[in-house]
Amino acid sequence: MNVSTLKTNLKTKSFYHKLAPFFLLLALVVSPVVQASTEEGGTHDFATTFLWIAVILVAAKLSSLVERLGQPSVLGELVIGVILGNLVLLGLHIFEPIKTDLTIAFLAELGVVILLFQIGLESNIQKMRQVGLRAFLVAIIGVVVPFILGTYVVGPLLLPGLSFNAYLFLGATLTATSVGITARVFRDLNKLQTSEAQIVLGAAVLDDVLGLIILAVVSAIVTIGAVSFGMIAWITAKAILFLVGAIVLGQIFAPYLGKIFAKIHTGVGMKLTLAISFGLTLAYLAQKIGLAPIVGAFAAGLVLDPVHFRYFKDPKVVSDVKEIIKDAPQEIQQKVNEAVEPHAHRHIEDLIEPIGFFLVPIFFVVTGINVKLETLFNLPILLVALGITVAAFIGKIVSGLVAGKVNKSIVGFGMIPRGEVGLIFAMIGKSLGVVSDEIFSAIVIMVILTTLLTPPILTFLLKRQDKKIETKRHI
């Protein structure tokens, strides 16, 4: 019932011409009211957001056609996002409101938090421990090498004449891997349980911590010209305390909490609610101490082993089947029971999956939508950006070399995507006056390129590895 709709109606339906004055009056009266009620938390804007969610979800699902080309569906989501977000270059403005819709931005962030929570749930904490040392090495190398490349090589070479502080910040933006993209590729291709995937996940969490320390140090150097050991120690201690604390305390208390809550109420709703609330709380705490929320969500998922929730069952299927086969031979009864038993537990992963279907694509499509293709049209900036991107690639590929007895290039390329952490660093540098608009644009392009190039490369590497293994078998 807004003004423009009414006007359109007035134009097209001559039948109602006589009523024009009434319509216009009503529209003029109602419009500001609806506006006002919107500001007071009404439903006007929300309904538009509903439409955007529907558009994003359908676009994401249609883009999953890329799976037919052997590509992970995350690539399709990113690409369809880039298309939707850049139709404006062809004069089509209809999707522009998505870019400024804060609720969509929130749902995207919630989506990536849910994704990392899911991936934490699917990750095995024992396996993570096994690859812990290698993940740590990969993280260290993957932070140090890009930082040095950015600060001492690419910066002075491509952007001569700037202050050392500017180079320092450039180096810092190259440190932290954005694990969402890689995790989705591993997941789409069903490779999350491989050692390579576990190393990348572990290293990505750790390099977020390392990146945080570097940011603190670099910020201190820029603002007060010095840095104290105590400060670095405190920031490091907070981050380590959070990660170790979450995992250790979680492992100790989760089983007890599960028992207590099971006594109160034993439904699948309770199970899901507790799990999600735990994930969101840790995402919040991670943010509070300066880590990315996804790190907290991942830690939460890692802690929540399905076994802690064994008290919450959904035994309907099983009891149905058991009742029916009770006259069957013992042997068959046992076989059927074994087949059906896993379905007695609606695993927390299964419960969260639909929420993932709903929210996760929003993150990737919105990531694509926010890619500004026009930044690629400025040649000097583009060249600088390509230089930075090469440094971003090399720095992480090198880190794969210390991953031990696994496919080193899969680990290395898996570490390449940079994302929001790098952008936040760049934004802080910009506000401190050491990162210029040009460097900022170049960093944005680097983020875009590492984001868009990694899925196809990683897919290629993973499939090549499969083929090798198969060939070996045949020989």
Add this chain to the structure above:
Amino acid sequence: MNVSTLKTNLKTKSFYHKLAPFFLLLALVVSPVVQASTEEGGTHDFATTFLWIAVILVAAKLSSLVERLGQPSVLGELVIGVILGNLVLLGLHIFEPIKTDLTIAFLAELGVVILLFQIGLESNIQKMRQVGLRAFLVAIIGVVVPFILGTYVVGPLLLPGLSFNAYLFLGATLTATSVGITARVFRDLNKLQTSEAQIVLGAAVLDDVLGLIILAVVSAIVTIGAVSFGMIAWITAKAILFLVGAIVLGQIFAPYLGKIFAKIHTGVGMKLTLAISFGLTLAYLAQKIGLAPIVGAFAAGLVLDPVHFRYFKDPKVVSDVKEIIKDAPQEIQQKVNEAVEPHAHRHIEDLIEPIGFFLVPIFFVVTGINVKLETLFNLPILLVALGITVAAFIGKIVSGLVAGKVNKSIVGFGMIPRGEVGLIFAMIGKSLGVVSDEIFSAIVIMVILTTLLTPPILTFLLKRQDKKIETKRHI
């Protein structure tokens, strides 16, 4: 990494006293930056919202203890919301930010849209048709009686000396039932398939349409002193066109769409995505023509019959079991197959359920949070409010009398809750200058009382009916 945290740390940890200047400097530098990045769509606010979601979800689940008292869990969610929202009266301000968090408000709205979509899915369109005429009668009476009571009885009696226009608006705010509360009660008590529930659902959708027409008429009378038949006809036509169009076109095209999409991609993710997108789109369209979004979501759910999605299966359980029992006697094989077959389809209801677990409680807890108990402390307003509330009750209880051969009081009381539609009407009246602050407060109290009193009354009536049926059986 915000200022207050750092300050606290400085106070408690004497170890770091020497570092105070550095900390403060860093905090002062980082704080505005984080603030800035927040405004540019950063993650700072989002993480806080994550925490609020966790708080709301855990509170909602703890409140489900009321189920032990035989009450529907929706009552627990409302009450815990009222408690959280009014702790401020005891000087506790920590939950205040929830009230102004727009993202939480959006998630609440999305929650009630998902709920009505679920309820539409669970409603049987054939059954709705059977009760259609009775629902229509209930809707008409349930709109006319409260409107007359408000405009000609309660208004002049309790608020003498006001303009007739003020009474008109007061009457209008009493017309539309807010179906969310009642639907949840029916659902919590597993009564959604009863004729009473179907009549209430149908009537609530229809009285939203009737309410819209009344709003248009009343607004026109207030602003231009007259109303044209054409205008009423157009608004009515739009609303009817939407409802009938959605249901008829949906029934015709949904099967074909299902087939086409099944050819592209046959996953449960696709099924869920299409269904939700359809629901959200209809919610948007409903809002666009002036109806409540929940009406669109309900229509979408009604249209989407599971049969349209039979091409999307999740046959793993079934094939597992079939493989195992293939040597068993024929008779047992058949029995087991029959038991397991329903689980081959992951029904759209099952897929949406976890999303409902996640979002629906947010709506009800937030509804409770926004109840301002201090409005009850003003005696004159409270008395007016009680008068209006009595009119609100009587008007809808009377409507139950025309519901035919069902439990008339269940239908009548089921229609009682008023909600956002009434509040929007009141807000429009306020902005037109005919609804005073006092009447507005009284209307808010009426909404609160109809919302909080209906669940226990309806539960009592539904349980009494069960007992009667049981007693009859035993005789």
